[in-house]
Amino acid sequence: MSDLDxxxxxxxxxxxxxxxxxxxxxxxxxxxGSVPRPEVDVAPEEIRDLAFSIIRVLNRDGEAVxxxxxxLSDAELLxxxxxxxxxxxxxxxxxxxxxxGKTSFYMQHLGEEAVSCxxxxxxxKGDMNFPTYRQAGLLIADxxxxxxxxxxxxxxxxxxxxxxQLPVMYTSKEHGFFTISGNLxxxxxxxxxxxxxxxxxxxxxxxxxxxxxxxxxxxxxxSALVFASTYRAPVILNIVxxxxxxxxxxGIARGGSGTFAARGLxxxxxxxxxxxxxxxxxxxxxxxxxxxxxxxxxxxxIEYVTYRVGAHSTSDDPSAYRPKTESEAWPLGDPVLRLKxxxxxxxxxxxxxxxxxxxxxxxxxxxxxxxxxxHGTLHAGGRPSVRDIxxxxxxxxxxxxxxxxxxxxx
Amino acid sequence: MARMTMIEAVRSAMDVSMARDxxxxxxxxxxxxxxxxxxxxxxxxxxxxxxxxxxxPISESGIVGTAIGMAAYGLKPCVEIQFADYMYPAYDQITQxxxxxxxxxxxxxxxxxxxxxxxxxGIFGGQTHSQSPEALFTHVCGLKVIVPSNPYDAKGLLISAxxxxxxxxxxxxxxxxxxxxxGHHERPVTPWSKHELGDVPEGHYTIPIGKAEIRRKGSAxxxxxxxxxxxxxxxxxxxxxxxxxxxxxxxxxxxxLDTIVxxxxxxxxxVVVHEATLTSGFGSELVSLVQEHCFYHxxxxxxxxxxxxxxxxxxQEWDYFPGPARVGRALSEVMEA
Numbered sequence: 039m040s041d042l043d044x045x046x047x048x049x050x051x052x053x054x055x056x057x058x059x060x061x062x063x064x065x066x067x068x069x070x071g072s073v074p075r076p077e078v079d080v081a082p083e084e085i086r087d088l089a090f091s092i093i094r095v096l097n098r099d100g101e102a103v104x105x106x107x108x109x110l111s112d113a114e115l116l117x118x119x120x121x122x123x124x125x126x127x128x129x130x131x132x133x134x135x136x137x138x139g140k141t142s143f144y145m146q147h148l149g150e151e152a153v154s155c156x157x158x159x160x161x162x163k164g165d166m167n168f169p170t171y172r173q174a175g176l177l178i179a180d181x182x183x184x185x186x187x188x189x190x191x192x193x194x195x196x197x198x199x200x201x202x203q204l205p206v207m208y209t210s211k212e213h214g215f216f217t218i219s220g221n222l223x224x225x226x227x228x229x230x231x232x233x234x235x236x237x238x239x240x241x242x243x244x245x246x247x248x249x250x251x252x253x254x255x256x257x258x259x260x261s262a263l264v265f266a267s268t269y270r271a272p273v274i275l276n277i278v279x280x281x282x283x284x285x286x287x288x289g290i291a292r293g294g295s296g297t298f299a300a301r302g303l304x305x306x307x308x309x310x311x312x313x314x315x316x317x318x319x320x321x322x323x324x325x326x327x328x329x330x331x332x333x334x335x336x337x338x339x340i341e342y343v344t345y346r347v348g349a350h351s352t353s354d355d356p357s358a359y360r361p362k363t364e365s366e367a368w369p370l371g372d373p374v375l376r377l378k379x380x381x382x383x384x385x386x387x388x389x390x391x392x393x394x395x396x397x398x399x400x401x402x403x404x405x406x407x408x409x410x411x412x413h414g415t416l417h418a419g420g421r422p423s424v425r426d427i428x429x430x431x432x433x434x435x436x437x438x439x440x441x442x443x444x445x446x447x448x
Numbered sequence: 449m450a451r452m453t454m455i456e457a458v459r460s461a462m463d464v465s466m467a468r469d470x471x472x473x474x475x476x477x478x479x480x481x482x483x484x485x486x487x488x489x490x491x492x493x494x495x496x497x498x499x500x501x502x503x504x505p506i507s508e509s510g511i512v513g514t515a516i517g518m519a520a521y522g523l524k525p526c527v528e529i530q531f532a533d534y535m536y537p538a539y540d541q542i543t544q545x546x547x548x549x550x551x552x553x554x555x556x557x558x559x560x561x562x563x564x565x566x567x568x569x570g571i572f573g574g575q576t577h578s579q580s581p582e583a584l585f586t587h588v589c590g591l592k593v594i595v596p597s598n599p600y601d602a603k604g605l606l607i608s609a610x611x612x613x614x615x616x617x618x619x620x621x622x623x624x625x626x627x628x629x630x631g632h633h634e635r636p637v638t639p640w641s642k643h644e645l646g647d648v649p650e651g652h653y654t655i656p657i658g659k660a661e662i663r664r665k666g667s668a669x670x671x672x673x674x675x676x677x678x679x680x681x682x683x684x685x686x687x688x689x690x691x692x693x694x695x696x697x698x699x700x701x702x703x704x705l706d707t708i709v710x711x712x713x714x715x716x717x718x719v720v721v722h723e724a725t726l727t728s729g730f731g732s733e734l735v736s737l738v739q740e741h742c743f744y745h746x747x748x749x750x751x752x753x754x755x756x757x758x759x760x761x762x763x764q765e766w767d768y769f770p771g772p773a774r775v776g777r778a779l780s781e782v783m784e785a
Contacts, residue, residue, distance in 0.1 A: 168517070198556070199552060199553065199554050202551055202552055202554065203552045203553075209554075209556045211557060217552055217556060219545060221544050221545070224541060224544065227510055227513030227517070228514070230514055230517060233517070235473075238473060238499045238500070238523065239521075239523075245517070257509055258540075261505075261509050264510060265507070265510050265514050430554055430555055431550070431551050431589050431590050432590065433550070436658065436701075437705065438702065439589075
């Protein structure tokens with residue numbers, strides 16, 4: 039023993055901290071179009087490489103290339119661009135509203151718009167998402183009314199959640215959007231359960247679970263993979279790797295594993311890694327996984343490689359833990375600009391039309407906001423009733439809650 | 449009418465429910481082919497097929513998490529947690545998810561699930577197979593909590609739980625599975641076949657959640673109990689000769705406060721009994737309520753008889769278990785006060 043060194047604990051650190059030069063040399067970016075597209079019934083062990091590479095469609099020149107390209111028409115791509123621009127404008131207005139005190143809290147999607155907007159378009163009506171708080175694109179891309187989202191954010195008299203839930207924790211069964219908890223990872227295994235139920239009932243609908251890079255460390259993530267794998271549930275297990283879990287870099291959750299997608303391999307779940315800032319690639323990979331689930335071939339794990347350009351939430355200041363210019367150095371670019379460039383290359387779009395669309399979309403968002411604000415904001419105007427505190431804990435109010443409601447004067 | 453043990457009664461409840469509603473599914477550790485370590489699900493897989501009754505991985509958070517997802521889809525999962533002591537990995541799913549889904553989504557989604565779990569000691573299960581965690585559930589708004597004390601109630605309450613639109617924690621006192629154990633571990637237990645509450649209808653019936661039952665009419669003191677301790681309290685009343693009124697709560701949340709208040713108002717004395725640990729146990733809530741609602745009728749301080757504030761020991765099981773002698777001493781104490 040005496041000739042051995044003492045043990046020491048390894049605590050991973052990000053490559054750079056504030057004041058340093060942003061460095062993403064560790065993110066290996068394959069050329070667009072270079073990753074093969076296997077058949078959906080491929081054996082997971084034959085596509086192990088796909089858990090370590092990055093599926094990309096759009097190249098630097100804005101062209102769609104390779105085996106994952108060619109799925110979307112001009113019109114569909116223009117719709118996709120519009121959804122992402124809408125989400126970005128929505129975020130900008132809601133961030134401002136939070137600063138103006140119209141709500142307590144907000145979480146934006148800046149840089150990650152392609153992930154949820156493109157994914158939603160690969161699903162059918164009736165499928166169910168179990169989202170985190172950074173997938174509002176699932177609602178926007180399903181034409182859920184923005185006014186309803188804002189009513190929820192403002193906790194006003196028209197809030198679908200009656201003021202009970204934190205801002206952005208939307209719910210819409212009709213739009214395939216499970217009520218967001220606000221806790222992390224719990225919804226991942228619930229998505230598997232929903233998918234199992236659909237298979238038990240011999241239905242055709244499928245489910246999608248969502249999680250961030252940081253919360254893959256939660257035990258619910260691993261439970262979800264076990265159940266999905268064991269019962270071959272028709273579920274898509276999405277990991278949005280936006281590099282940062284509040285202030286914690288992704289290496290703290292990932293450890294020595296090469297990628298988050300690689301987590302799926304030990305469970306025998308096909309695992310793909312995709313350029314999360316490439317609308318076409320996200321859509322193509324989602325379609326592949328959807329087809330697998332729909333054909334009863336079981337679950338797919340997808341890691342979206344992206345970057346959280348904004349703060350975690352309005353309560354967070356990223357300059358305290360990462361270089362301010364890091365987002366500019368992110369090698370996968372901006373999802374809106376990349377799709378815009380592609381549409382221009384296709385001859386379906388122009389700078390002028392883009393600028394015009396930007397103005398029109400902002401106007402639409404502002405109109406929606408005016409309408410929502412006419413129903414109140416957190417501290418002004420119409421608000422949910424105090425009665426709403428006591429309603430809905432149970433289907434039928436039990437006597438002890440009734441007594442407490444009466445005591446509160448309602 | 450048939451004679452059933454409590455195991456047969458809960459099995460019959462699941463059987464009847466699965467036959468009536470094809471959305472009822474049953475799963476958990478060892479519950480499929482084998483029929484559960486206590487045999488409560490025996491035969492259900494053979495009868496209803498393995499997509500309606502199946503084995504689950506050893507992952508309580510996974511079992512409860514998937515059950516929640518299934519309920520969101522529209523199924524009615526009735527899952528088994530092998531021992532109540534194993535529920536802690538699922539506690540996050542129970543408290544922050546199942547209990548709040550209706551509330552946070554304003555009814556857009558709901559969570560009609562039942563978690564069955566064997567509870568309590570008396571089988572030399574040591575600290576990880578003997579716990580009574582009911583107060584960890586009664587403290588959570590949005591849950592319902594049931595502890596039956598006999599086969600007849602177990603079946604009727606379990607069917608009610610499965611048909612309930614909200615999440616229900618169904619704690620089955622494992623020492624009562626085969627007979628009305630009164631704490632006299634040195635004697636052979638009377639089987640349910642020789643007890644009137646072992647008479648159980650074979651078909652469908654329900655017992656309302658939130659209604660207590662008076663097991664023994666009395667005028668001297670009220671004993672509030674549930675599960676195994678109901679039978680211990682009855683034994684203590686007989687052995688001391690004190691004319692106790694024994695209330696079997698059956699449902700802890702919602703609670704039948706009216707029955708408690710009526711009884712204590714009449715007797716002026718109250719003993720609260722449970723097997724779980726003392727501090728912050730459900731007895732604390734019961735004593736508070738009695739104090740709030742019956743203060744001017746009380747002739748003596750309310751006394752609690754519970755497990756000690758220690759982990760459940762193995763060899764010293766019967767020194768830990770609050771048996772009839774301890775309950776009897778408490779009855780005498782409140783009568784003398």
